[in-house]
Amino acid sequence: MVNNYPAAGLKPSQMNLGIGFYGRVPKRAVEPGIDWTKADAQNNPVTQPYFGPQQIALFASLGL
Known part of the structure; x- marks a missing residue:
């Protein structure tokens, strides 16, 4: 699912995936x-x- 964020044109700062999360680390x-x-x-x-x-x-689009 994380791979779809760049495809949607979202910057990492817009993902809000927890404490300082970027990429997969x-x-x-x-x-x-x-x-x-x-x-x-x-x-x-x-x-x-x-x-x-x-x-x-x-x-x-992901059906969520």
């Missing part, structure tokens, strides 16, 4: 100095998805 997974034993959702809240006409048309 979560950005935070490749950042040094993160203590994965602590929950830091307060400091890094998950982005709230906003679906505009482009996204709605994309989901409709």
